[in-house]
Amino acid sequence: MQTTAIRSRPVYPGLAIAPCARRHIFALEGEGAGALLDIAGELTPEVQRRSQILYVARGSLGVGHHGALQNLGPAFWAAPTVPPLLGRLDVELARSHMGTRLYLAGTEGFIGQAMQVAAAHGIDPASVLTEHRGSLARRVQCVHCKGVTEAVTTSPFTCGHCGLSLFVRDHYSRRLGAFQGVNIDAEEPGTVPPPEELYL
């Protein structure tokens, strides 16, 4: 389970149905499906009627949740990978109005990227319901070349873009949906400590 080390780490309070919402849009990644399935009891027929579920299985430990999610309501769409899901989310939000509430569940990187789409439509991040499920692997932005490396599980690691060895800080940018990576051997090049698995 993720622990909050410093205060730029976001807190993901968990999904709960916003009772008055005119429309509910769920964007779920991998084990994030479980976050919605766990509160299936809150999905009354009325809520289901007003719901749209977008799901991508990537990141799941083997088991797809398509069947179970499809049972939750008529409006279900499965994306093959994250980028098409984000594109579809963008389209759904473009035709949504105030009274629409957004629910995000999955890895931290997924939540961050979906949140960027939401913020561009004027949705206040504090109004989005979020739950972390799945790997604690991080999206990390290299502060030097600005390239983002996905699914980082060790610190230090090698930037997938410029090749520098980066220390993974707990400092998180919601705007970028990524943690900060800083060159670990800047002062004495070549003195990179062995990578440590930091999250599971």
Added chain:
Amino acid sequence: MDTAYSATHRPETFREETFRGDFSYANSPENIRHFPFPFHEDQYRYSVNIEPHVPGRPGSAFEHLIDVDEHYVAEMADRAQVLAEDPLRYQALPHMMLAQWDTLELLMEEQARAYPHLFTLERNGDRWRWINRPLGIDDSFTFGDPSTLPREPLDYICRQTQGDIALMDQRDGNLWLDAGMITAQADWSLDFDVGMNFHEWHAPVPLAPQMGVFDRALKYLLNLQLGKPVRRLNWTMTINPRLDTSPENYPKWGPDRTTVTPDNVGQKVHLRVELQSLWRLPRSNGMLFVIRSYMMRMDEVVTVPKWGRRLPRVLETLPQELAEYKGLSRYRQTTIDWLKRHDDGAPTSPGIFPD
């Protein structure tokens, strides 16, 4: 080497110097006493040290609310170079345009008021004319219409103001860092931090969160009033007079920290002080945060005997965690040893100003 103390700070000439490469930066003897030495007493003690930002001691960095000194032209040239190499050092989220105009007005007014021999601001309704003699600028524009300026307002005025600038939006009981020009930072990234709120962007600072310092600071700032700016001092050290000690360029300046020897401390090790001021902005109700950096190498610091005695005493009592956070670990002891040669153990007067 004690020089006559000028009654009012009025830079007439500007140094040609560099903050990279050959590092020709230095302070003129007359400018040394202008430096905001940050330590009131002979030991390190954390304090919020916030006070009203009102005109202070003549000749000091506190005399004018926006300080322009002999490094103005060279600093602006370095800034332009940083921005050319990395445009992400300037960011302004779309909703901050009103705050940009607030800031342009404030910085033009303050600089023209404090240094009428350098800057002139003429206003006829919304037709403004701004003359910046040191940089050879004479621009007429319509206040409120970005298309009448060569760059957007914040970009335009920050390229003519010493100090890093951050603009905050106030909403949801918090402050949000939503615009800025940051080219002379002590190791933080605007591109990474832009869009963060007060707690988020202070998250990496050690010790303070546990003390609830930032909760109290935020409450205080949320009630900051128009016309009543505040200021505080922050400090660190830099090897070579490099303004751009950004995380982005850490591979370039990081190795400098390993080049300090007992013989070169005087020239290489610099005390770097930020005079920070916070201002409520009128039209946007946002907040302007000016981070004005001053650098002085150890050679220059010790020309003021009180400072030469006090600095090693403070460095000795700095907690290890803070020394690491400020990046001093590698050369702290070497610097203390060099400075001790200038500390005869005599008592020092309280307060920051030279005797």
Added chain:
Amino acid sequence: MMGDLQMRVTALHDEAAGVRRVRLEPVEGGPLPAFSGGAHVVVAMQDGAVIRRNPYSLCCDPEDRTGYEIAVARAAASRGGSAYIHERLGIGEVLTVGAPTNLFQPDWRAKKHILVAGGIGITPFVAMMAQFARAGLAFELHYAVRSRAAAAFAGVLQDRYGPRVKIYAADEGARLPLAALVENQPLGTHLYTCGPERLMEAVLDTARAAGWPDQALHSEHFMAPPPGDPFTVTLAGSGREVAVGPDQSLLEALEAAGLSPRYLCRGGVCGECATKVVELRGTILHGDHFLTPEERAESRTIMICMSRFSGDRLVLDL
């Protein structure tokens, strides 16, 4: 540098039945600071032996640097401020005016601003709309009034902003179409309301029931300090006792006794006047909107602008 300003009354207009607009210009001349829509100023008026200090929203264009304007409704149960302004204030009189403070500012990120005003609640929106119009930001005003004759600013707002202004006069049978208002608004719309408590509650309840999140909803309460039974406080520093009258707030009583406690909004929302309770034998009657329920229960702090006391002994850290 702006401390309090001496400002002279240069005009008095009766805007609509019971609403008087006061124009103030700086005694020392020079441009006034611009301000943000939604800002208020605290105006100090010498009314005989009493100094009245009341907050009023600025209802003028922030870019008019030659003067500030406020509009004051004649209050049926006035504590004295509105009666003074309507009956005794004259042109040429000099008042002390604090710097503009804003506790009801626009959310500049909004894709659209919907303003819902009732009665005198129109005042902060007059300034906001001037800013929105100048900046080209989308907005709508929905203004509920008893009758058009009693609708302060209605004519000038309709002239200036055309179809963006909609007026609902109760005596014509028109009501705010709240349910319709909150439907089909683009994502990123923000809703602001100011007026009688019941109207604001109805607006906010309707929006929440339609699924609007709290981050998109903004309200300003014009709250006057509540009256109550008289009581006495003791000042820890000097041991002095200060009596608080039934129509006087604790803050006003302390000021009348010669102290200058910190304050900003004088309406219980900003927290600036929070004062430490040193000793308490009795009950603090919390009248503010700032302390948390836990803080109220602990009663270690009192908001002196709005709260009162009932009991044997209250000692404050003053």
